Amino acid sequence: MSSVVRSEIRSGAYADSIVLMQLQSALTRLPGVIDAGVVMGTKVNLDLLASSDLLPESAAAAGADDLVVVIKAESDEAAEGALGQIDSLLARRSTGGDSEHCPRSLAAAIKARPDSNWVLISVPGRWAAGVAREAVDLGRHVFLYSDNVPLEDEIQLKQEAASKGLLFLGPDCGTTIVNGVGLGFANRVRRGAIGLVGASGTGLQAVTARIHELGGGVSHALGTGGRDLTAEVAGIAAHETLDLLARDPDTRVIVLVSKPPAPRVAAGLLSAARATGKPVVVHFFDFAPPAHSLDNLHFTNSLSRAAELAVELIEGGAEPIAKAEIAGGEHRPSHLRGLFAGGSLAVEAQEGLRPFLTPLHSNVPIAGVERLADPTRSQGHTILDLGSDELTVGRLHPMMDQQLRIDRLRQEAADPQVGLLLLDVVLGYGAHPDPAAELVPAIEEIRREHELEVVAVVIGTEEDEQEISSQIERLTAAGARVFRTVTEATTYISRVLAARRPTGGTPVALDVLSSPVAAINVGLETFYDSLTGQGVETVQVEWRPPAGGNAQLTSILERMKG
């Protein structure tokens, strides 16, 4: 059978993809039409057309702002007939008769509904940042579904929103449930006490759906956008939403879900999660958890397990851990210096602290820890193996001779950024006969002169000649906090330092979680339909590319805003 291909290009006639698809399917149902392509003329779309043998030369020159309609038909008449019906097919979408005014700008929509608190944005990526900026300027929380938003725009917009106490979810945020309302793609789930933060839309859907299935319920599920936990964006939205859920009285257990996070961002977020005091279930893809659980943190290895654990924690009567123990240190110096006599203990300390303290330095670094440029000078958080060869040249090993360590303790204590000192005390045959005797005066002196905390790990038995109970007693009396295992010590340290993290931005007011959602939807009409279907007051903005997509005019308009 022979066929003809005809095309029409409509310059600057923007329509969203759903409209285009509806038009395409209506065109293919017309008599004599074999196939049809209806796209905006981006490079990708034109390539797609070409691959379906639907790109005649006449359409190949179309630009990204051009609506391209291609008809493959059995005859010229059928093709021309189909092209002639484009307008009436497009018009059929709006139900005839009375027209409801659809605002064309965010400003007009907000004027029409001044109580709108959320703006949903799903316009093409290169314009999304402009719309989002306007939303933030107008003081609204943003759910930004669009992808392909430039990274620098994301960072700048999130910082701006955070400084104004606004939530900025996205770009590329697929899923959020706030106050019982699903934004974007979301499942209908029971209300409950589990709050979620996710840099993974389908991850949030999987966990919330599973929670529902298990009989649990969701307080809020806040998406941050897929790039939020990259090193560049640094988890601005994740921190903001986590902080919000930490303060939300309706949220008793928190679930954190993310695509593979940047290590440093993961560390910061885990510290923040520690500081919430609420039980937090963590599932980061492609991430080696430091432990099965750590204080209030619970690590899982699958989305379904994250849901199950959250439900179990609620059923077990989850309670926040005592805040008193960790609060009140926000403005204190927060660097840690660990001075180890035992090499393996220094390694284990790194393992325990690595997920929370970044960058972490050492003269004997494990993977993910940075090597100290000069072992005699510590930087930031540092774990030193004082028994390492380069430090013991010409001296006894620090297991036997405390002098090297005492000198170094004084050196570290004099650094005003240091807030915590960690040391090990290893007893037994061959070791110093009474380490406490030398360490106690040094610790007492340091604690007199500096406002810092000393943590000691004492390894040994009651049978050892140094008498472990006496060692512990004297170290404790000198003001050291003593643990018997490295894990206990590092758990304690990461908890304390989590509480000392500086918090940035203006906290988002809790009423975003309790006020009814009133939304402005800029972009996909399906989002408008699903919001109104949920009974949410929503204004649809009939968005078009600014200045019809004309680059020169857009750039002038941009400069006029300056």
Added chain:
Amino acid sequence: MSIDQANQSAFERMTSARPILTAVDVAGKVIPDLGERMLLHAGPPIGWDRMSGPLKGAVIGAILYEGWAEDEARAAAMAEGGEVTFEPCHHHQAVGPMAGVISPSMAVYVLENLTHGNRAFSNFNEGYGKVLRYGAYSTEVLDKLRWMNEQMAPVLAAALAESEGLDIRALLAEALHMGDEGHNRNKAGSLLFLKLLAPLVAKVAQDKATEERILQFVGDNALSVLNPVMAACKAMADAAHGVEGSTLVTTMARNGTDFGIRVSGLGDDWFTAPAPTPDGLYFSGFSAADANPDIGDSTITETAGIGAFAMAAAPAIVTFVSGTPRDAVTATLEMYEITTAEHPHFTIPTLDFRGTPTGIDLRKVVELTITPRINTGIAHREAGVGQVGAGLVRPPKEVFEQALIAYAERYEL
């Protein structure tokens, strides 16, 4: 000063202007710089060779009326040969509907803006049928012009001299509450105008026959007040013109060939593009094929925040744009998106007395690709046939784009 501040200032000047109809006088006497052999016309500048049928007809009619030529052929030759100068009404603080031709001996309304002191002028409205503003110049047309200018004008001049002046802004505000939008529908305003004039005319008219004919003429013509209203809008728009940095549109006008705008912060430069043909309803016997491209200075009403911008106030005329009363509301709501603020004096009952959208902002028009709505009459493309319909037109978006680019150049953005 930021653009927003400049626009706010221009908006405040526009809406605080208080145009009062104070006098009727002879154009050549009161209109500044109106030369002896000069004709004013609607819209942006245009030469004889590019004029459309209705404007050419009106020019011939005006030359004949002034007695500069004996017949049509000679009049056309004068116009073509450069013996007559053509300038836009807008360059002389004046406005005229459709062809908008004003010649030196015609009577004009004189509007004074009490707030800012500027004046504005408009010719008289001739009513319906064969009229000069649609390019007709038969004897019957010229006879009616003579009666208006020689018999009616002196009486109206004397009548106005008896008054403190008629507050056209107040009249408009009231008319908007009576179903007018001030451009295509001036039924209520014209009756209010008649009500204000009648006792004054009765007081000064020398004889009953003249009094009767004048009152009958003003009362029969539902567009009587359109011309003073346009002059009032011109006085408001001029008050807003010349604010440094402002992107407020202060002129929209068509000459039947080109559509032109001017912008407050862009001096006296026109930005023009071919005038579109209105969409609308045609009187029986006519169709879109008969329509002339858009013509007239009456778009000064939309420029000042009434006309199509106040469509929600005038549901009775929505059929002109083949719509429903809801569409009338939608039309006004759309115009809020491209304007600076809401008029403090012109309010719309159905919108809970919200002020009309006023002060077209060039930036918003370009950014949102929403061009202003304009309600308009449609002229026959041939001289002298008259009005063939009414409907809706929007300016070509190019004029706003040109102006935006010119703004960027002038202000070195």
